[in-house]
Amino acid sequence: MPEKFDVIVVGAGPAGISAAITTARAKLNTIVIERGGIPGEKNMFGGVIWKNAFERLIPDFVKIAPLERKVVEYQYWILTDTGHIKIVYRDERLSKSPSGYTALRAKFDPWYAKKAEEAGAIVVTRTQALKPIVQEDKVIGVETDRGEVYGNVVIAADGANSLLAKQIGLHEEWKPHEMVLGVKEVVEVGRVKIEDTFKLGQDEGIAVTIVGGPVKGMTGGGFLYTNKETLSIGVGALLSDITANRKRPNELLEEFKRHPSISPYIKEGTLREYSAHLIPEGGYYSIPKLYTNGFMVVGDAAMLVNVVGWEGTNFAVESGIHAGETAIEAHKLGDFSMKTLRNYEEKLKNCFVLRDLRKFRNVPPLMRNNKALLTEYPEILNDLLYIWHTVDGKPKELKMKEMRKAILSRRNVAQLIRDSLAVARALFL
Amino acid sequence: MQQQQTRPSMKVEAKLFLARYKRDDKSHLVILDNQKCLKCKNKPCIIVCPAEVYHWEDDRLIVSYDNCVECGSCRIVCPYANIQFSYPRWGKGIGYRYG
Numbered sequence: 001m002p003e004k005f006d007v008i009v010v011g012a013g014p015a016g017i018s019a020a021i022t023t024a025r026a027k028l029n030t031i032v033i034e035r036g037g038i039p040g041e042k043n044m045f046g047g048v049i050w051k052n053a054f055e056r057l058i059p060d061f062v063k064i065a066p067l068e069r070k071v072v073e074y075q076y077w078i079l080t081d082t083g084h085i086k087i088v089y090r091d092e093r094l095s096k097s098p099s100g101y102t103a104l105r106a107k108f109d110p111w112y113a114k115k116a117e118e119a120g121a122i123v124v125t126r127t128q129a130l131k132p133i134v135q136e137d138k139v140i141g142v143e144t145d146r147g148e149v150y151g152n153v154v155i156a157a158d159g160a161n162s163l164l165a166k167q168i169g170l171h172e173e174w175k176p177h178e179m180v181l182g183v184k185e186v187v188e189v190g191r192v193k194i195e196d197t198f199k200l201g202q203d204e205g206i207a208v209t210i211v212g213g214p215v216k217g218m219t220g221g222g223f224l225y226t227n228k229e230t231l232s233i234g235v236g237a238l239l240s241d242i243t244a245n246r247k248r249p250n251e252l253l254e255e256f257k258r259h260p261s262i263s264p265y266i267k268e269g270t271l272r273e274y275s276a277h278l279i280p281e282g283g284y285y286s287i288p289k290l291y292t293n294g295f296m297v298v299g300d301a302a303m304l305v306n307v308v309g310w311e312g313t314n315f316a317v318e319s320g321i322h323a324g325e326t327a328i329e330a331h332k333l334g335d336f337s338m339k340t341l342r343n344y345e346e347k348l349k350n351c352f353v354l355r356d357l358r359k360f361r362n363v364p365p366l367m368r369n370n371k372a373l374l375t376e377y378p379e380i381l382n383d384l385l386y387i388w389h390t391v392d393g394k395p396k397e398l399k400m401k402e403m404r405k406a407i408l409s410r411r412n413v414a415q416l417i418r419d420s421l422a423v424a425r426a427l428f429l
Numbered sequence: 430m431q432q433q434q435t436r437p438s439m440k441v442e443a444k445l446f447l448a449r450y451k452r453d454d455k456s457h458l459v460i461l462d463n464q465k466c467l468k469c470k471n472k473p474c475i476i477v478c479p480a481e482v483y484h485w486e487d488d489r490l491i492v493s494y495d496n497c498v499e500c501g502s503c504r505i506v507c508p509y510a511n512i513q514f515s516y517p518r519w520g521k522g523i524g525y526r527y528g
Contacts, residue, residue: 041528104528106527109528176506179505181500240506242476242477243506246476248476250444272527273448276480278502
């Protein structure tokens with residue numbers, strides 16, 4: 001006998017659980033369907049948990065959540081074939097009130113899912129949502145590999161592949177240039193080594209964003225995050241670029257790990273896990289239709305990732321909360337049609353989720369179309385610094401000329417102007 | 430001695446030994462029409478798959494679905510929409526311990 005729920009959430013990641021906590025707390029009969037054996041076991045991210053959105057649901061979030069380290073230092077590394085340029089940013093204000101925390105999803109997600117259960121939601125694992133059940137142009141439930149589940153509204157938090165929204169035509173198949181494939185390794189190096197190497201106190205961590213190096217020629221980058229005992233290290237690039245460069249993801253990661261600026265950090269470590277996941281990085285113009293009758297899409301499934309700032313978890317949570325609140329309004333009105341659910345999109349437009357994505361709408365297209373930005377400019381910068389730091393008796397006047405030549409050999413004046421205008425437009429217009 | 434300096438790349442297969450899998454006896458990755466694979470010049474599925482699930486042998490695509498990490502890349506890059514992708518049933522497949 002199929003049971004009917006007020007709300008069906010598909011996926012027990014941050015987006016889905018945030019929606020479920022929201023609706024369950026309002027006493028809506030909520031079920032979460034998760035395909036993993038335990039929530040989180042299918043999930044992977046870089047990763048940093050941005051606390052702001054989580055604290056809206058759980059005020060003492062940072063005290064009780066299973067987080068690894070608070071991020072007190074941000075580093076930006078530009079890798080070239082032979083070296084690196086690093087920007088290291090640290091501020092005491094950050095360590096007193098950090099925004100980001102490193103985490104491991106196999107630990108974090110089960111804890112977060114418990115919060116939904118504590119709020120009254122039912123979380124069912126080992127169950128795969130196969131497709132939405134549609135009747136008279138309205139989603140009335142979900143077909144799973146264990147039978148049918150019915151509900152007034154379905155919130156699709158089924159992750160980057162977003163199979164449910166695709167099936168009911170909210171978007172077509174993602175394009176290879178909209179998705180980044182990230183491959184990551186968790187390498188155990190030990191607490192003491194981490195804290196010594198990066199000059200960190202207990203529970204303090206760093207987040208490193210890396211461009212260039214082995215990823216050059218492709219739109220993508222790398223990362224390094226400190227966990228309690230392990231490092232999360234990885235690279236990602238657009239599927240279209242991986243295909244065009246015929247670069248196997250594991251080879252890319254291996255080259256990355258062998259880079260002279262990376263290898264010292266992991267040399268003595270022990271590999272604990274190799275993982276891969278898609279990151280929806282199409283940006284604003286790739287966002288699907290966010291709702292239809294009886295159906296809303298949240299988090300990665302809705303392409304809600306901001307490549308500027310590398311934010312995803314907070315977009316997932318914020319969108320989940322707004323979908324949950326919209327479901328509550330719909331429940332009060334007894335109307336789960338598009339007429340009510342369009343409020344979900346309105347809410348996203350009025351908060352950072354769609355405001356940020358709209359603001360930086362031209363960044364993803366620029367980054368994928370102008371490969372020089374991530375390829376030539378790191379090399380130019382490196383050449384300039386190399387020439388400047390080679391003290392060989394040549395007068396500096398000659399050095400300056402060499403530097404000018406180094407720039408112009410990679411980008412001519414017209415290109416330099418065009419590139420700067422394009423970047424300025426993408427960031428500031 | 431030399432080996433220490435240039436560590437050989439670790440193969441995906443060896444890395445996946447670290448992962449926990451619950452094997453499904455039915456493949457969740459289905460090639461709809463092998464004729465299309467024969468026509469396909471670049472075979473991007475073989476390149477992009479982070480678990481190196483796809484291999485070309487003689488004139489056929491071999492799919493080692495039990496190594497799959499369920500990312501979905503193969504489906505998206507297939508120029509013929511020839512890979513029917515779903516997730517393993519009933520919670521089977523890969524289970525990350527760190528994530």
